[in-house]
Amino acid sequence: MLTTDGPESGPLEVIDRLPASNRRISIFGLGYVGAVSLACLARDGHRVVGVDIDPVKLDLIRARKSPILEEGIQELMRDVVGSGRVRVTQDAAQALRDTEISFVCVGTPSAANGSQDLTALLRLAEQLGAALRTKREFHTIVVRSTVMPGTLESKVEPILEKFSGKRSGVDFGLAFQPEFLREGSSIRDYDHPPYTIVGGNCERAVEAVRDVFRHLECRFLVTGIRVAEALKMSCNAFHALKITFANEIGRIAQSLDIDSHEVMRLVCADTRLNISPAYLKPGFAFGGSCLPKDLRALAQIARQNDVDVPMLSSLLASNRAHVDHAVEMILQLGRPRVGMLGLSFKTGTDDLRESPLVMVAKRLIGEGCELRIFDPEVQLSRLLGANRSYIDANIPHLGSLLCPDLASMVEPSEVILVGLQQPALDAGLQSRVRPDQYVIDLVNLPNRDLLNCRYQGICW
Numbered sequence: 338m339l340t341t342d343g344p345e346s347g348p349l350e351v352i353d354r355l356p357a358s359n360r361r362i363s364i365f366g367l368g369y370v371g372a373v374s375l376a377c378l379a380r381d382g383h384r385v386v387g388v389d390i391d392p393v394k395l396d397l398i399r400a401r402k403s404p405i406l407e408e409g410i411q412e413l414m415r416d417v418v419g420s421g422r423v424r425v426t427q428d429a430a431q432a433l434r435d436t437e438i439s440f441v442c443v444g445t446p447s448a449a450n451g452s453q454d455l456t457a458l459l460r461l462a463e464q465l466g467a468a469l470r471t472k473r474e475f476h477t478i479v480v481r482s483t484v485m486p487g488t489l490e491s492k493v494e495p496i497l498e499k500f501s502g503k504r505s506g507v508d509f510g511l512a513f514q515p516e517f518l519r520e521g522s523s524i525r526d527y528d529h530p531p532y533t534i535v536g537g538n539c540e541r542a543v544e545a546v547r548d549v550f551r552h553l554e555c556r557f558l559v560t561g562i563r564v565a566e567a568l569k570m571s572c573n574a575f576h577a578l579k580i581t582f583a584n585e586i587g588r589i590a591q592s593l594d595i596d597s598h599e600v601m602r603l604v605c606a607d608t609r610l611n612i613s614p615a616y617l618k619p620g621f622a623f624g625g626s627c628l629p630k631d632l633r634a635l636a637q638i639a640r641q642n643d644v645d646v647p648m649l650s651s652l653l654a655s656n657r658a659h660v661d662h663a664v665e666m667i668l669q670l671g672r673p674r675v676g677m678l679g680l681s682f683k684t685g686t687d688d689l690r691e692s693p694l695v696m697v698a699k700r701l702i703g704e705g706c707e708l709r710i711f712d713p714e715v716q717l718s719r720l721l722g723a724n725r726s727y728i729d730a731n732i733p734h735l736g737s738l739l740c741p742d743l744a745s746m747v748e749p750s751e752v753i754l755v756g757l758q759q760p761a762l763d764a765g766l767q768s769r770v771r772p773d774q775y776v777i778d779l780v781n782l783p784n785r786d787l788l789n790c791r792y793q794g795i796c797w
């Protein structure tokens with residue numbers, strides 16, 4: 338039974354929302370994430386036990402005060418603790434036994450070498466595992482701390498199983514549900530997440546989370562545990578990338594006496610190519626007649642104006658690393674007869690200037706590969722001007738490598754690098770590749786399960 342060692346009496350204010358359900362919930366770690374979760378879950382009608390190793394935080398909550406400073410949290414904490422629905426304790430085992438679902442919100446700070454310090458999480462996993470051993474009912478543990486992908490399955494789950502003597506996904510549930518709140522607007526963010534996303538080891542774990550958050554007006558998405566972990570990590574990296582981008586553009590604009598806010602406002606006003614899923618799919622390197630040269634010029638003008646823009650200046654190096662990765666994947670196979678589907682910098686053009694596929698071809702030729710290339714858009718006789726000069730400088734004997742059709746490229750090749758995606762070519766590839774051939778996919782081919790070959794994706 339849930340007991341209460343928080344204040345039993347006091348002004349019980351009307352909490353103006355209907356309970357989504359009335360669950361018994363424990364929260365481990367009462368920092369920014371845990372304290373907000375505790376207050377909001379209690380506000381939503383649940384009975385909540387908060388656990389922390391810091392007695393000061395527990396005393397503050399018992400005194401109806403928030404251990405963190407956030408807009409609205411003091412009032413909310415006062416109300417929910419006053420309601421009697423909140424209890425706090427240092428006894429992790431008892432908290433788990435008294436509840437049906439546990440949210441783990443302990444810190445995962447940086448270790449000295451930059452890795453995540455999982456000490457708190459793993460120690461807690463031992464305690465939770467030991468407490469599960471004597472619990473008869475099914476219990477769900479939901480990790481909300483940000484962890485590197487694979488942490489739950491490779492570290493937390495084995496500890497829980499070892500200390501409980503129970504089977505994960507059968508006797509207890511384990512889920513990862515990333516938290517999207519931002520300090521400063523955490524209650525609002527808690528109530529209005531972009532979506533609720535959960536990866537769980539069993540249906541019951543996922544349903545337990547759905548039940549607690551079903552009142553939120555957002556999509557409820559279910560995915561794998563490792564995807565959910567990677568999603569949170571990617572979101573934080575993306576936020577950092579966006580801030581850095583805006584700041585570097587801002588500094589360059591400032592050095593040119595241009596209104597940086599106006600520039601970024603207009604960048605964001607393009608919701609087709611800029612603030613959109615465009616260019617946000619894992620695939621191959623960028624190239625063509627615009628991005629590389631303009632990035633070079635931007636880095637140059639920044640240097641000239643003494644503006645340090647490490648991120649913008651590193652984009653071409655990162656792009657080259659991606660090309661190197663493709664070349665390495667091919668060379669590692671030790672099969673010198675390589676076919677390339679596609680040569681131009683993207684599907685639907687014959688522009689070869691700064692095409693990353695041209696760079697791959699050049700490198701492979703240098704490594705002694707026997708290359709065959711088929712690109713339906715590229716015909717040597719039609720290449721003119723700068724396009725022709727570029728290819729003459731990089732692959733002067735391109736004419737002898739170009740195949741007239743897909744079959745003559747595929748048939749003799751041991752490895753096929755797919756850098757072009759068209760439905761007719763996909764079908765042609767499916768009907769022609771053999772089990773002894775490798776296909777390295779740069780374009781995320783649809784229906785790749787239908788390829789009867791040894792398949793590898795460039796970054797999937």
Ligand SMILES: NC(=O)c1ccc[n+]([C@@H]2O[C@H](COP(=O)([O-])OP(=O)(O)OC[C@H]3O[C@@H](n4cnc5c(N)ncnc54)[C@H](O)[C@@H]3O)[C@@H](O)[C@H]2O)c1
Binds near residue numbers: 389429483
């Ligand atoms: N702060 C944010 O805005 C935010 C947002 C999303 C996700 N996250 C992630 O959530 C996690 C928690 O972040 P935070 O900012 O709330 O951390 P925090 O450092 O403010 O709080 C962590 C709490 O865990 C407690 N704790 C440590 N070991 C414990 C144990 N064994 N049992 C019980 N409690 C224990 C600590 O005493 C502390 O109060 C981190 O992984 C963080 O990356 C944070």
